[in-house]
Amino acid sequence: xxxxSRRFEPRSRHRVRKASVRDFEIFVEDERYDAPTLLFVxxxxxARVRAFARRKLEEDRRYLGVEVREHGVRLFGLGTLADVxxxxxxx
Numbered sequence: 822x823x824x825x826s827r828r829f830e831p832r833s834r835h836r837v838r839k840a841s842v843r844d845f846e847i848f849v850e851d852e853r854y855d856a857p858t859l860l861f862v863x864x865x866x867x868a869r870v871r872a873f874a875r876r877k878l879e880e881d882r883r884y885l886g887v888e889v890r891e892h893g894v895r896l897f898g899l900g901t902l903a904d905v906x907x908x909x910x911x912x
Contacts, residue, residue, distance in 0.1 A: 840865075841865065842863040842864060842865055843863065843864060843865070843866065843867075843870075843891060844861065844863055844891065844892070845861070845863070845864060845870045845889055845890065845891050845896075846859060846860070846861060846889070846890040846891070846893070847859070847860040847861075847862060847870075847873075847874060847887060847888070847889055847890075848860075848887070848888040848889075848890070848902070849877060849878075849884055849886075849887055850884065850885045850886040850887070850888075850900070850901055850902055851883055851884055851885065852883045852884075852885055853883055857888075860877075867896065870889055870896075871897065874887045874889050874897075874899055875887075878899050878900050885900050885901040885902075886898060886899060886900035886901035886902030886903065887899045887900060887902060
């Protein structure tokens, strides 16, 4: 009985997509503390981090505001950390 030889295909022939994520810093202003809580998250895009920030603000009534930055650059804020330049983010 002859053994069948299997053809070896190198991994490089298979298409592999790398996940594209961005790093964001999230500051949560909590009425219980003098300094904001800092969170680091990785998300695919700004729309996802905006939804995350909104959920975080609604997570606890003691959370007063949320600010999102990317590489130290402020993107937007919600609640008490919202700025007039952010537009209306309440809805």
